[in-house]
Amino acid sequence: MSAAVDTGERILDAAAELIATHGYAATTTRAIAERAGVNEVTLFRRFESKRGVLKALGERMARRQAGRAAEHVAPSEDTHATLLAFARMEIEGALADNGLAMRLAYDARSVSEVGEALGAGAGANLSGLAEFMRERQEAGQLRADIDPRVMAEAFFGLTSSYVIMRTVLGLGEAPVDVSTDSGIEQLFDLFWSGASATKER
Amino acid sequence: MSAAVDTGERILDAAAELIATHGYAATTTRAIAERAGVNEVTLFRRFESKRGVLKALGERMARRQAGRAAEHVAPSEDTHATLLAFARMEIEGALADNGLAMRLAYDARSVSEVGEALGAGAGANLSGLAEFMRERQEAGQLRADIDPRVMAEAFFGLTSSYVIMRTVLGLGEAPVDVSTDSGIEQLFDLFWSGASATKER
DNA sequence: CCATAATGCAAGCAAGCACTTGCATGAATG
DNA sequence: CATTCATGCAAGTGCTTGCTTGCATTATGG
Numbered sequence A, B: 001m002s003a004a005v006d007t008g009e010r011i012l013d014a015a016a017e018l019i020a021t022h023g024y025a026a027t028t029t030r031a032i033a034e035r036a037g038v039n040e041v042t043l044f045r046r047f048e049s050k051r052g053v054l055k056a057l058g059e060r061m062a063r064r065q066a067g068r069a070a071e072h073v074a075p076s077e078d079t080h081a082t083l084l085a086f087a088r089m090e091i092e093g094a095l096a097d098n099g100l101a102m103r104l105a106y107d108a109r110s111v112s113e114v115g116e117a118l119g120a121g122a123g124a125n126l127s128g129l130a131e132f133m134r135e136r137q138e139a140g141q142l143r144a145d146i147d148p149r150v151m152a153e154a155f156f157g158l159t160s161s162y163v164i165m166r167t168v169l170g171l172g173e174a175p176v177d178v179s180t181d182s183g184i185e186q187l188f189d190l191f192w193s194g195a196s197a198t199k200e201r
Numbered sequence C: 001c002c003a004t005a006a007t008g009c010a011a012g013c014a015a016g017c018a019c020t021t022g023c024a025t026g027a028a029t030g
Numbered sequence D: 001c002a003t004t005c006a007t008g009c010a011a012g013t014g015c016t017t018g019c020t021t022g023c024a025t026t027a028t029g030g
Helices: A002-022 A029-036 A040-047 A050-072 A079-096 A100-110 A112-118 A122-138 A148-167 A182-195 B002-022 B029-036 B040-047 B050-072 B079-096 B100-107 B112-118 B121-138 B148-167 B182-195
Strands: none
Touching: A002 A029, A002 A040, A002 A050, A002 A100, A029 A040, A029 A050, A040 A050, A050 A079, A050 A100, A050 A112, A079 A100, A079 A148, A079 A182, A100 A112, A100 A148, A100 B002, A100 B100, A122 A148, A148 A182, A148 B148, A148 B182, A182 B148, A182 B182, B002 B029, B002 B040, B002 B050, B002 B100, B029 B040, B029 B050, B040 B050, B050 B079, B050 B100, B050 B112, B079 B148, B079 B182, B100 B112, B100 B148, B121 B148, B148 B182
């Protein structure tokens, strides 16, 4: 059974890598199978169709994302620490799968099945974050003269562009260890200085 | 001659629209030709290949980008105003072509010609901006305790994510008029509050 | 040791793709 | 009027794509 599970996982791994770099449309089932070290027929037997692979991949991503969130972001009174931890988690997750999520978000626009496999994804994330910002505004920890959605957008832009620059544009180097990278800290500091209620630096 | 030029431009226009929404791989020469109101053969006669179309499109984009920059961003002593104008210009340009540049940046990963067509593009932009940030740091207008490259990255992240959210993720509405949109102003204010040397708000 | 399930392999199919060829048309240019 | 040049049109070529079929091979577990 374990070999059977492995086969499926290996196929998903291969699909993830290929889609992250080439996009969904340009990733062929043959290439996925080859990279997974598996016969192409096996792919179809396990996932029925290319679309099926995508769907399974989407579900696995959602599972992992949820796991990471539960593991790393402890809800805390300390807004600064919470947001910084959240930023690191987002960046780490996105870098780990080589920008796959962002790439799929792109593809969702043109390939409808990608959107279906991905679910609400980014949109839900953004409004959840905006809600958090609003709470912290009311608690007096974030400046109140900025729309919380704008704040969430700025935060999301910070993390996503960090990833895009390194995975897509090839600018800058991906940090060896996200949890200690000072570049992220500086980037976040910039955001925090602009967004926090206190003016001190 | 003018009709001849028009044909080429129409083909590039069609290619730009289609690639922006469907990506390079999923955009067929047939679709481009049809949208341009032109026979498919004409496309090949004028651009040789699908990649030729892409290359020409990249060159046209570079030309236009240079034109916009020269036209809209007057070098000024006022750092705040200069950066805000620059942000607006970037956003306007990117929204005008429906996120095409970002899409192409993604495609550049798998289609080498795209990268060549785009040229140094984003990388050059980023280091140019970092240089500007450094100057303004030395002039005492931007805080000096942040790496200018990080600052440039944050700025670029701000504008590009604004565009990405509206063109790709379909979150938020594209502003009717970029030059007066208050969302951009708030977003920029967030950045400025974090990046400026003065602590006042 | 045998049944069942998972995998491999070879071959192929229909559709869609980028791209080509040969020829007709029509408008400008000289 | 003759030439040239950009374009249209119809047909087709070879390749790749997602996906299928039929059969042989290898484990795994009762």
